Amino acid sequence: MRDDNPNSWEARADAHSFYGFTDLPSIEERGTVVLTHGEGPYVVDVHGRRYLDANSGLWNMVAGFDHKGMAAAAKAQYDRFPGYHAFFGRMSDQTVMLSEKLIDVSPFERGKVFYTNSGSEANDTLVKMLWFLGRSEGKPERRKILTRKNGYHGVTAVSASMTGKPYNEVFGLPLDGFIHLTCPHYWREGRDGETEAEFTARMGAELEDVIAREGADTIAAFVAEPVMGAGGVIPPSKGYFQTIAPILKKHGIPLVADEVITGFGRTGFDWGCQAYDFMPDAIISSKNLTAGYFPMGAVILGAELTDRMQAAANAIEEFPHGFTASGHPVGCAIALKAIEVIMDGSDGAAPLIDNVRAITPKFEAEMTRLAQHPHIGEARGIGLMGALEAVKDKATKTPFDGSLSVSERIANTCTDHGLICRPLGQAVVLCPAFIMTDPQMDEMFQKLEAALNKVFEEVV
Numbered sequence: 001m002r003d004d005n006p007n008s009w010e011a012r013a014d015a016h017s018f019y020g021f022t023d024l025p026s027i028e029e030r031g032t033v034v035l036t037h038g039e040g041p042y043v044v045d046v047h048g049r050r051y052l053d054a055n056s057g058l059w060n061m062v063a064g065f066d067h068k069g070m071a072a073a074a075k076a077q078y079d080r081f082p083g084y085h086a087f088f089g090r091m092s093d094q095t096v097m098l099s100e101k102l103i104d105v106s107p108f109e110r111g112k113v114f115y116t117n118s119g120s121e122a123n124d125t126l127v128k129m130l131w132f133l134g135r136s137e138g139k140p141e142r143r144k145i146l147t148r149k150n151g152y153h154g155v156t157a158v159s160a161s162m163t164g165k166p167y168n169e170v171f172g173l174p175l176d177g178f179i180h181l182t183c184p185h186y187w188r189e190g191r192d193g194e195t196e197a198e199f200t201a202r203m204g205a206e207l208e209d210v211i212a213r214e215g216a217d218t219i220a221a222f223v224a225e226p227v228m229g230a231g232g233v234i235p236p237s238k239g240y241f242q243t244i245a246p247i248l249k250k251h252g253i254p255l256v257a258d259e260v261i262t263g264f265g266r267t268g269f270d271w272g273c274q275a276y277d278f279m280p281d282a283i284i285s286s287k288n289l290t291a292g293y294f295p296m297g298a299v300i301l302g303a304e305l306t307d308r309m310q311a312a313a314n315a316i317e318e319f320p321h322g323f324t325a326s327g328h329p330v331g332c333a334i335a336l337k338a339i340e341v342i343m344d345g346s347d348g349a350a351p352l353i354d355n356v357r358a359i360t361p362k363f364e365a366e367m368t369r370l371a372q373h374p375h376i377g378e379a380r381g382i383g384l385m386g387a388l389e390a391v392k393d394k395a396t397k398t399p400f401d402g403s404l405s406v407s408e409r410i411a412n413t414c415t416d417h418g419l420i421c422r423p424l425g426q427a428v429v430l431c432p433a434f435i436m437t438d439p440q441m442d443e444m445f446q447k448l449e450a451a452l453n454k455v456f457e458e459v460v
């Protein structure tokens with residue numbers, strides 16, 4: 001398995017590259033998978049092994065790894081104008097066009113866009129906008145940010161503070177003023193005898209309590225993923241957003257949808273907020289925004305926040321914020337192409353979102369089938385995002401002992417079988433590319449089922 005020759009790719013990866021979010025004992029035992037290229041939804045490693053990537057890279061390579069139209073759009077823009085900034089009153093034509101397009105496809109009637117290089121920076125930018133707004137509007141104490149446990153919003157100091165995961169304790173995070181509410185996961189968080197409707201009502205009551213305790217005037221925003229992604233693919237309990245949105249509105253607290261994963265079709269809807277039928281005040285976008293072909297994020301403000309931000313900037317004649325590569329012309333050209341490929345169809349091909357809708361029933365049926373397994377506690381998800389949660393005891397929902405690393409073992413066994421999928425807590429996450437075909441879907445579930453059977457045999 002692991003090639004310890006000092007000239008091997010595995011050894012060279014170890015020697016000079018840090019790994020992020022990587023189980024180091026697995027690397028020690030198995031070595032890094034060093035990849036050279038991709039074909040459709042498959043990736044190929046330096047040894048020529050092919051893997052079906054059931055996670056679309058990191059949720060984002062939804063058009064596959066060799067989309068000719070995407071690559072051609074990038075090349076054309078590199079030939080035309082390979083880089084520029086968006087400072088000092090200048091901006092590329094591609095940036096102008098992308099903002100028009102984003103507002104057009106957004107749920108907002110009117111709005112404005114600010115560009116970043118990542119989802120983390122987009123969340124950071126949003127928070128700085130809200131802090132700027134508070135001070136400008138004579139409410140400098142309006143700084144606290146509400147998010148939920150298991151919510152994932154990124155890794156910069158501010159976005160990691162928004163992220164509701166215990167691993168951030170190793171950094172001494174969250175910063176003060178970042179408050180994590182209960183994760184709206186009925187299966188795991190629901191109390192004995194509590195109905196889903198009662199659970200959702202309790203989530204609303206908790207929010208009311210937190211607002212009363214902290215003071216509505218001290219809260220800058222509530223930020224939530226429509227479906228939690230990196231927290232383990234957790235759809236909200238039924239009626240969740242219908243319960244919390246009016247509470248936030250009553251207290252004048254903006255509701256921000258972090259649509260980095262759910263934006264552009266992942267749920268089968270254009271936006272996750274449409275899948276769950278609520279209207280946010282702002283949207284955070286990244287990942288699918290460029291179908292993974294360029295690092296880019298965006299803060300999309302709806303009409304009201306746009307007007308308030310504009311007034312605040314006008315008052316000091318500037319919004320003193322921006323990244324060197326904000327609104328990069330190549331990134332914007334790629335994003336324009338990605339949106340076309342996903343939502344409108346391009347080069348004679350149907351929109352990829354049509355395929356998402358077409359293959360979702362099979363995806364759901366296969367997930368439901370695997371959920372019959374005695375050691376799968378829950379299959380959950382929406383559209384082409386799903387998770388299977390491993391449990392030691394299905395009736396009591398008791399997880400396996402952490403030392404067994406069950407989900408790592410499942411993911412590693414899948415890798416041995418030519419399938420890449422991601423362990424997350426005790427769950428395994430599936431979020432295939434939007435281009436998946438029926439036979440590829442069969443291959444994905446056959447390989448996953450074989451791995452599940454093998455690992456559960458070993459650990460039980």
Ligand SMILES: *Cc1c(COP(=O)(O)O)cnc(C)c1O
Pocket residue numbers: 117118119120121123152153154155225229230258259260261286287297
């Ligand atoms: C991935 C992700 C982010 C962070 O994006 P990066 O580009 O990795 O910084 C933020 N929010 C959500 C919901 C994400 O899934």
